Amino acid sequence: MSHPRADRLQTLAWTAAGLALIGLFWALGPILAPFVIAAVFAYICDPAVNWMVARRVPRAFAVLLVIIAAGLALVTLALILLPMVYREGVLLVNRLPDLIEMFNAQVSPLLQARLGIELQLDAAQFRQLLADNWSSAQDILPVLIGHLKTGGMALVGFVVNLFLIPLVMFYLLQEWPRILAELERIVPRPWLARTVRILGDIDSVMSEFLRGQLSVMLLLALFYSLGLWLAGLKFALPVGVLTGLLVFIPYVGFGGGLLLAIMAALLQGEGWPPLIGVAAVYGLGQLLESFLLTPYLVGERIGLHPLAVIFALMAFGQLFGFVGVLVALPVSAALLVGLREVRHAWFASPVYLGSEAPGATKDASSR
Numbered sequence: 001m002s003h004p005r006a007d008r009l010q011t012l013a014w015t016a017a018g019l020a021l022i023g024l025f026w027a028l029g030p031i032l033a034p035f036v037i038a039a040v041f042a043y044i045c046d047p048a049v050n051w052m053v054a055r056r057v058p059r060a061f062a063v064l065l066v067i068i069a070a071g072l073a074l075v076t077l078a079l080i081l082l083p084m085v086y087r088e089g090v091l092l093v094n095r096l097p098d099l100i101e102m103f104n105a106q107v108s109p110l111l112q113a114r115l116g117i118e119l120q121l122d123a124a125q126f127r128q129l130l131a132d133n134w135s136s137a138q139d140i141l142p143v144l145i146g147h148l149k150t151g152g153m154a155l156v157g158f159v160v161n162l163f164l165i166p167l168v169m170f171y172l173l174q175e176w177p178r179i180l181a182e183l184e185r186i187v188p189r190p191w192l193a194r195t196v197r198i199l200g201d202i203d204s205v206m207s208e209f210l211r212g213q214l215s216v217m218l219l220l221a222l223f224y225s226l227g228l229w230l231a232g233l234k235f236a237l238p239v240g241v242l243t244g245l246l247v248f249i250p251y252v253g254f255g256g257g258l259l260l261a262i263m264a265a266l267l268q269g270e271g272w273p274p275l276i277g278v279a280a281v282y283g284l285g286q287l288l289e290s291f292l293l294t295p296y297l298v299g300e301r302i303g304l305h306p307l308a309v310i311f312a313l314m315a316f317g318q319l320f321g322f323v324g325v326l327v328a329l330p331v332s333a334a335l336l337v338g339l340r341e342v343r344h345a346w347f348a349s350p351v352y353l354g355s356e357a358p359g360a361t362k363d364a365s366s367r
Contacts, residue, residue: 026320034161036327038168042176043330044210045070049173063173067166077241084238091267099266198337205333212297213248219293220244224285228261231277235264247289254289258282308332 025032045066052062172179187195221244228236243257261282265274312332316324346352 034164035168038165039172040330041070041165042169042172043206044214045169046173046176047207047211049176060174063170066173067170071166081238081241084235087235198341201337201340202330202334205336206330209333215297216289216293217244217247219297220247220285220289223288224257224281227281227285228278231281232268232274233261233264233278234268239264243285254282254286 048066049059049062052065053059057065184192184196221241223240224243225237225240228240233239239257239260242260243253246253246256258278261278262275265278268274312328316328316331318324320327
């Protein structure tokens with residue numbers, strides 16, 4: 001038989017422990033980034049490891065294979081995208097004075113005639129600024145390398161984190177079943193069934209969202225890359241892949257990708273056809289994402305509204321920096337499940353039911 005005073009003390013103790021954990025997380029935020037990144041990747045890759053273990057592959061070997069495969073995929077993506085992004089940056093620097101002159105000749109008169117806005121950009125001053133800082137646009141890379149040399153400690157920290165992430169990811173995936181069993185063992189026995197159910201709901205929400213969203217990202221990256229290539233865009237692959245990856249952040253991915261595609265079309269200097277092609281591809285891509293891919297692969301049942309995702313990313317980023325952005329979605333999923341539990345408890349409470357509550361009916365009949 002439980003005692004109300006003991007239950008209250010236990011609740012206060014767990015609340016204090018939770019607040020202390022949040023405070024510790026906030027204090028250690030600057031050094032938690034590699035561990036949080038590794039935990040996110042471990043969570044995503046755990047089903048692949050379990051699939052291999054179920055087919056009698058030793059867990060350590062399965063973890064190693066999954067980490068190598070994920071690393072090769074990321075390195076391949078970087079080797080494809082970085083040179084193309086660099087070439088586009090060089091082209092942008094070379095073409096920007098011409099684009100400024102085109103803006104002054106074509107767009108500025110329209111703004112003045114229809115909106116009364118007089119806006120003229122000084123292309124000659126920009127050319128002089130470019131000549132003073134770089135003898136040619138190819139000097140961008142040495143300038144960036146020079147900045148990296150001056151920030152030597154930051155570079156060392158980046159390299160250390162780069163090696164630390166797969167190491168932490170290996171141990172997390174290797175010990176994942178043991179970690180879950182140990183966490184289940186320390187939960188108070190009266191709370192065990194409810195805790196396991198709540199954690200299962202959180203895992204269901206997160207797995208459906210993350211893996212479904214990953215499928216949407218890959219399919220949209222393929223669609224935008226192929227569509228922009230057919231539209232005649234020279235940088236179709238990097239722009240399409242970046243758009244697909246940024247789709248993880250609602251609206252920001254579409255808007256950022258569209259801006260990159262328009263800039264790439266302008267840099268080609270081929271007039272209206274590439275711009276019209278970009279508009280058609282992104283219009284069709286938005287319809288494909290909103291009415292086909294997201295409903296079928298992610299589903300409305302998850303309950304994470306796009307606006308809630310944006311707010312969570314901004315709020316946790318403001319509070320905890322980059323680490324906060326990484327944990328925004330898992331914490332939001334946990335809060336969503338917690339709010340569902342509070343909602344169910346509210347609808348079953350005597351305060352909500354009033355005279356319809358079983359206890360209230362019994363008290364009324366005793367009088």
